[in-house]
Amino acid sequence: xxxxxxxxxxxxxxxxxxxxxxxxxxxxxxxxxxxxxxxxxxxxxxxxxxxxxxxxxxxxxxxxxxxxxxxxxxxxxxxxxxxxxxxxxxxxxxxxxxxxxxxxxxxxxxxxxxxxxxxxxxxxxxxxxxxxxxxxxxxxxxxxxxxxxxxxxxxxxxxxxxxxxxxxxxxxxxxxxxxxxxxxxxxxxxxxxxxxxxxxxxxxxxxxxxxxxxxxxxxxxxxxxxxxxxxxxxxxxxxxxxxxxxxxxxxxxxxxxxxxxxxxxxxxxxxxxxxxxxxxxxxxxxxxxxxxxxxxxxxxxxxxxxxxxxxxxxxxxxxxxxxxxxxxxxxxxxxxxxxxxxxxxxxxxxxxxxxxxxxxxxxxxxxxxxxxxxxxxxxxxxxxxxxxxxxxxxxxxxxxxxxxxxxxxx
Amino acid sequence: xxxxxxxxxxxxxxxxxxxxxxxxxxxxxxxxxxxxxxxxxxxxxxxxxxxxxxxxxxxxxxxxxxxxxxxxxxxxxxxxxxxxxxxxxxxxxxxxxxxxxxxxxxxxxxxxxxxxxxxxxxxxxxxxxxxxxxxxxxxxxxxxxxxxxxxxxxxxxxxxxxxxxxxxxxxxxxxxxxxxxxxxxxxxxxxxxxxxxxxxxxxxxxxxxxxxxxxxxxxxxxxxxxxxxxxxxxxxxxxxxxxxxxxxxxxxxxxxxxxxxxxxxxxxxxxxxxxxxxxxxxxxxxxxxxxxxxxxxxxxxxxxxxxxxxxxxxxxxxxxxxxxxxxxxxxxxxxxxxxxxxxxxxxxxxxxxxxxxxxxxxxxxxxxxxxxxxxxxxxxxxxxxxxxxxxxxxxxxxxxxxxxxxxxxx
Numbered sequence: 103x104x105x106x107x108x109x110x111x112x113x114x115x116x117x118x119x120x121x122x123x124x125x126x127x128x129x130x131x132x133x134x135x136x137x138x139x140x141x142x143x144x145x146x147x148x149x150x151x152x153x154x155x156x157x158x159x160x161x162x163x164x165x166x167x168x169x170x171x172x173x174x175x176x177x178x179x180x181x182x183x184x185x186x187x188x189x190x191x192x193x194x195x196x197x198x199x200x201x202x203x204x205x206x207x208x209x210x211x212x213x214x215x216x217x218x219x220x221x222x223x224x225x226x227x228x229x230x231x232x233x234x235x236x237x238x239x240x241x242x243x244x245x246x247x248x249x250x251x252x253x254x255x256x257x258x259x260x261x262x263x264x265x266x267x268x269x270x271x272x273x274x275x276x277x278x279x280x281x282x283x284x285x286x287x288x289x290x291x292x293x294x295x296x297x298x299x300x301x302x303x304x305x306x307x308x309x310x311x312x313x314x315x316x317x318x319x320x321x322x323x324x325x326x327x328x329x330x331x332x333x334x335x336x337x338x339x340x341x342x343x344x345x346x347x348x349x350x351x352x353x354x355x356x357x358x359x360x361x362x363x364x365x366x367x368x369x370x371x372x373x374x375x376x377x378x379x380x381x382x383x384x385x386x387x388x389x390x391x392x393x394x395x396x397x398x399x400x401x402x403x404x405x406x407x408x409x410x411x412x413x414x415x416x417x418x419x420x421x422x423x424x425x426x427x428x429x430x431x432x433x434x435x436x437x438x439x440x441x442x443x444x445x446x447x448x449x450x451x452x453x454x455x456x457x458x459x460x461x462x463x464x465x466x467x468x469x470x471x472x473x474x475x476x477x478x479x480x481x482x483x484x485x486x487x488x489x490x491x492x493x494x495x496x497x498x499x500x501x502x503x504x505x506x507x508x509x510x511x512x
Numbered sequence: 513x514x515x516x517x518x519x520x521x522x523x524x525x526x527x528x529x530x531x532x533x534x535x536x537x538x539x540x541x542x543x544x545x546x547x548x549x550x551x552x553x554x555x556x557x558x559x560x561x562x563x564x565x566x567x568x569x570x571x572x573x574x575x576x577x578x579x580x581x582x583x584x585x586x587x588x589x590x591x592x593x594x595x596x597x598x599x600x601x602x603x604x605x606x607x608x609x610x611x612x613x614x615x616x617x618x619x620x621x622x623x624x625x626x627x628x629x630x631x632x633x634x635x636x637x638x639x640x641x642x643x644x645x646x647x648x649x650x651x652x653x654x655x656x657x658x659x660x661x662x663x664x665x666x667x668x669x670x671x672x673x674x675x676x677x678x679x680x681x682x683x684x685x686x687x688x689x690x691x692x693x694x695x696x697x698x699x700x701x702x703x704x705x706x707x708x709x710x711x712x713x714x715x716x717x718x719x720x721x722x723x724x725x726x727x728x729x730x731x732x733x734x735x736x737x738x739x740x741x742x743x744x745x746x747x748x749x750x751x752x753x754x755x756x757x758x759x760x761x762x763x764x765x766x767x768x769x770x771x772x773x774x775x776x777x778x779x780x781x782x783x784x785x786x787x788x789x790x791x792x793x794x795x796x797x798x799x800x801x802x803x804x805x806x807x808x809x810x811x812x813x814x815x816x817x818x819x820x821x822x823x824x825x826x827x828x829x830x831x832x833x834x835x836x837x838x839x840x841x842x843x844x845x846x847x848x849x850x851x852x853x854x855x856x857x858x859x860x861x862x863x864x865x866x867x868x869x870x871x872x873x874x875x876x877x878x879x880x881x882x883x884x885x886x887x888x889x890x891x892x893x894x895x896x897x898x899x900x901x902x903x904x905x906x907x908x909x910x911x912x913x914x915x916x917x918x919x920x921x922x
Contacts, residue, residue, distance in 0.1 A: 116918035149725055156842030156850045156870075187838055189851070221871040222835025271709045332843035334835075411821070412917055419918025425632025425744075432566030440566045441599070460566075461599045462633040501911045507822055508829025 105270045105364045111249030115303035116345035117142040118249045120242035123254030125234025127182035127227060128220075134255035136231075138203070138238035139177040139299055144213055145343035147174035148312035150319045152336035157180070159196035159456030160216040162338060164385055171212055172308045174247035174341060177299060178203045178238070180219035180231060180257050181284075186334040187223040200297040202232050206239035207365030219258055219335050221286065235382055253282035259506055260286045264375045270364045272357045275348035277304045281368050282434030283338075285376040286328065298323065298338035298372060304361055305344035306351040307402075313339045321367035327409045328380035340365075363470050372448050374481035377408075382502030386478045387417045389427075392491040393484040399436045400485075400492035407421045407481060408496030417479055418498035422447065422470035424456035438485050449495040450475050514680055515774045521659030521675030524690030525713035526755035527552040530658045531544035531651035532665030535644025536591035538630075538636060544665035546641075547710055548613070548920035549587040554623055555753035557584035558722035560729045562746035569606035570626040571747060582718045584751060588613045588648070589666050590641060591694075596744040597633040605636045612642050616649035618740035629668055629694065629708050629745055645906065651886055663692035666707055669916055670696045674785045682767045682775045683895060685758035687714045691778050693748075695786040698736065708733065708748035715754035716761040724751045724772050732779035735904040737819045738790035751774075756800060768871070772773055787818075787905035788888075792912030796888045797827045802901040803894040809846045810895075810902035816844035817891060818906030827889055830910035833881035834866035835893075837891055848895050858890040859883050 113120045122137040139252035149168040151161050167174060178199055185192050196216050209428060219228070242248070253263040266283040282448040283298035344350070352355045364486035389407040408414055408429035416423035424445045432440060445457040447470065455463045455472045516676040523530045532547040543573060543679035561571045588609055595602050606626050614621035627637070654659070663673040675692040693708035729748055743817060754760070761767045788796040798815040817823055820840035826833040834855045855867040857880065864883045865873045 154839065154842040156838050161890070184835075187835055187867070187870055187872070188520075189869075222839065223867070247921065327767070332839075334839050334842060410912075415914055415917030418914065421918065423632075425594075428566050428597055429564065429742075429744050432564040432744060438565070440597070457597070457633070459599075460597055462597070499914055499917075501914050503821075504825055504828065504909055504911050505916065507825030508831065 104360065105268050105367045108267050109271050110280055111248040111253050112139055112172050112245060112280045112282045112299055112301050113244045115278040115301050117278065117302045117303055117343045119242040119244045119250035121238045121243065121255070122251030123237055125230050125237065127180055127230050128201060134251065135181045135227030136234040136238060137179045137252040137255035138242060139301065140207060140242055140391050141234060141330055141341055141343045143343055144173045144175045145341040146172060146306065146308045146311060148308060148315045149337060149339045149342050150315055152333060154334050156158055156333050156334045157182050157187065158218060159188060159192045159333040160194060160218050161335060163196045163200065164215045164337060164339070167212060167215060174215050175209055175213040176203055176207055177215045177217060177339065179297065180222040180226065181256060181258050183218060183221045183224050184220050184335050185218040185226050185511060187259050189226055191225060192336030195228055198228060199231055202235045209219050215336060215339060217299055220357055222334060227376065249280065256282065256284040258284065258286065260284050260379055262379050264372055267319065268368055270360055270362050272304065272348040272351070275346055277346040277348055278302065279374060281377065286379055286381045291467065295337070300340045300368060301343065302342045303346035304342050304351065305346065305348050306342045306361060310351055310358060311340055311342055312351060314365055317489065318362065318366050318369050322373040325405060326373045326377045327405065327496050328510050341460050374495050380497035381506045383497030384500055384502040385417055385498045387458055387496045387498060388480045390466065390480060390482045390491065390493045392482060392500060393486045393488060394490040395488035397490045397492060399438065400490050402434050402436040403431045403438065404492045404494035405485065406430045408494045411499055414496065414499035415462065418500050420471055422456050422465065422467065422474060422475040423445045423505060425438060427483065428460065431483065440488065442486045442487065444484040446482045447473050448482060449476040449478060451476055514770065515678050516680065517776045518677045518679050519675030519865065520656060520690055521663050522549055522690045522692045522709055522711050522851065523659040523687040524655045524677030525711050527753045528690065528711045529652040529722045530662035531648045531653065532661030532663070533647055533651060535640050535647065537590055537640050544661065545591045546644040546648060547589045547662040548652060549584050549662060550617060550652055550752055551711070551753045553753055554583045554585045554807050555751040556582060556618060556718045556721060557751050558714065558718060558725045558748060559749045560726055562743060563849060564742050564744050566596065566744045568594050568628060568745040569598060569602045570628050571745060572603060573610065573668055574625045574747060574749070577622060577625060583623065584625050585619055585623040586613055586617055587625045587749065589644060590636065590648055592630040593634050593636055594630050594632045594745050595627060595628040595636050596769050598635055601635060605638055608638060609641055612645045618647050625749060627747060629707055632744060636861045649794040657740035658769050659690065666692065666694040668694065668696065669791050670694050672789050674782055676778055678774050681769055682714065682758040682761070682770050685756055687756040687758055688712065689774055689778050691782060692718065693786065698790055707745070708763060710750045710778060712752045713754065713756035714752050714754045714761065715756065716759050716771060720761055720763060720768060721750060723754055724775055728772065728776050728779050729786065732783040734784045735815060736787045737815065737906050738787065747839045757890045784905050784920055790907035791916045792910040793907030794825050794910055795908045797824065797906045797908060798888065798890045798903060800890060800892045800901060800903045801895065802892060803896045803898055804900040805898035807900045807902060809848060810900050812840050812844050813848065813893065814848040814902045814904035818904045821909055824909035825907065828910050830884040832866055832877065832879055832884060837893065838867065838870065848897065851920060852896045854896065857883050857891045858892060859886040859888060861886055885903045
């Protein structure tokens with residue numbers, strides 16, 4: 103692979119600074135709750151957003167900016183409250199947030215994007231947001247620690263911060279992509295996850311990067327499900343400030359291929375980490391549908407398998423319940439011949455065929471339990487009807503998921 | 513209401529006998545596992561079946577009979593194994609079951625319907641099925657107890673047997689409908705629930721009763737979800753043997769209206785009982801969408817609300833989390849204006865408005881907790897955009913659901 107993983111987060115690429123700290127938004131809690139990302143100069147910016155009809159104020163604000171202005175320089179994020187279902191007053195708070203950040207950073211507010219995640223329907227505490235913005239602007243740094251602080255500050259029920267950085271070459275020039283994201287519950291993105299921020303120093307045309315972001319989101323974040331619930335706030339932003347100095351990518355070719363390979367790697371890794379850290383999850387559950395006549399069929403089937411509550415419970419219970427997998431494929435709406443399906447379970451403990459041609463393969467329960475025991479479980483379903491494939495990522499359904507969501511107003 | 517609920521089950525209408533007993537199919541368990549229903553004479557028979565692409569053998573057998581012969585006289589049901597994903601051998605077992613029952617009852621096998629529910633992918637133990645059929649044929653009775661035995665014998669993870677009987681008049685003649693059903697997990701019927709058997713002594717033309725069954729299934733069983741998983745075995749059968757002696761119902765009019773009113777009552781009650789007895793459920797959760805521009809919109813929204821894992825967890829935790837309800841409406845795919853939606857929660861403890869015009873209504877958390885405490889919780893969502901409405905039934909998502917499905921191979 104020509105993409106190299108490097109230590110770092112959202113500040114890894116040239117010309118980006120970040121900060122993350124506690125502004126006191128989440129009452130009685132001690133963790134960080136606000137983050138900021140700044141590019142030294144305006145960056146081309148593409149975004150993909152929730153398709154939920156109920157859209158949070160930051161989704162409305164950001165989509166207007168990225169679709170119309172196509173560039174941005176700063177992002178301000180708060181956790182604690184989602185600023186969704188807050189009406190015109192909520193939208194005004196979002197505009198005010200961008201204005202406050204613009205003032206603190208000396209930028210046009212139309213270059214400032216916002217992000218919110220947390221409880222729906224509660225107004226933002228604007229006094230704390232204002233104070234937080236001032237502190238963030240003073241703390242901005244391109245250090246490793248600053249990137250980590252920012253990635254920690256966007257967490258809600260996440261148990262781990264999620265960041266990644268890679269480098270690769272475009273026509274002899276080293277280019278980097280740094281990224282962070284959050285997401286643990288209300289995860290069934292219909293575009294991207296709760297919040298994802300990707301910062302690259304590549305020089306790339308807006309239209310080209312928008313196409314890359316959309317296509318890759320479709321195969322990565324959109325293939326993740328924790329609980330089947332599509333959030334009101336889902337947002338993935340890709341900033342490209344051109345500081346790497348590569349010959350500008352303006353269309354198809356080897357340079358775009360290299361960029362797409364790196365972006366696919368970054369977004370796949372983040373998508374898997376979200377699934378793995380799903381609320382209450384004890385296992386990452388990957389469904390691979392292969393031998394499909396077309397990609398769409400494979401995609402619908404893979405997503406149906408990882409979304410089923412029954413397959414998720416079976417993964418939790420290490421139950422080799424292939425009938426539930428085939429059942430979830432059957433109600434997905436995709437056309438296939440159940441009598442041709444082979445189901446193989448794989449993990450670091452080996453692999454075992456559970457079903458052959460749509461019927462039980464007469465496997466050893468003991469061996470199946472062994473294969474189902476590690477932290478990452480892969481179900482490979484071969485339709486034996488073509489050469490296309492798709493992968494989706496989910497997690498098991500556990501007691502902890504119920505505990506988290508019976509108690510947490512989100 | 514002109515429909516009167518009477519004590520009784522599937523044998524309440526004239527000319528029906530039933531039996532339920534233990535044939536030893538579920539190893540190591542002591543509960544009943546086979547049931548039989550017999551009409552004295554061939555009855556007009558309509559059915560609705562799962563739309564899961566993976567169909568169990570009894571679904572294939574029964575749909576062929578009810579679509580082509582349009583009549584039946586007996587039904588044999590086993591629990592323990594679903595006879596799904598069992599291939600040609602499984603279908604042969606299903607045919608053999610009908611033949612054995614036909615022989616024991618002196619009937620053409622094409623008048624015998626079958627039903628199976630339980631673990632997917634395991635062959636039926638035909639020796640036990642054969643022995644069970646013999647015992648059932650000897651035990652048939654029109655008594656209250658026999659109906660109860662049959663309703664108990666079709667249970668799997670159900671905690672309660674589900675039966676009902678009603679009587680009403682058609683042109684001065686008393687007509688009865690008796691029914692039983694089962695269903696607790698893998699419940700998200702795309703037609704009817706796991707297994708439902710409705711026996712009436714009404715005299716009614718096949719085409720008319722098929723239309724009634726389909727339309728009413730759409731508004732009752734199809735509006736229930738326990739876990740979003742559509743089973744491979746879903747089947748609802750309606751038998752009408754004409755023994756009541758009413759002037760035959762052959763088309764629209766007051767007689768059909770009376771019949772439909774009674775059938776709607778029976779199927780609504782059974783649908784609610786399935787939701788209430790959902791695997792691990794502690795609460796019945798009813799979503800009513802009112803003020804909709806059309807029925808389809810109301811239906812899609814109501815079903816999305818009760819299917820969301822997050823609303824289900826909130827009901828379990830008695831959390832007045834209206835944001836999750838609006839969020840689930842938003843990703844349903846139905847078109848509506850979130851800024852017009854009012855959300856009211858109702859129960860035997862009163863009612864409370866949580867959201868007005870898409871925003872929080874500033875309610876008392878203490879009062880909300882009180883309203884959310886009883887066993888049955890209703891969420892009424894007014895779109896304020898028309899006069900159509902729809903109701904869907906679900907249940908809360910609890911620790912018990914996870915326990916049942918992490919351990920049970922089904």
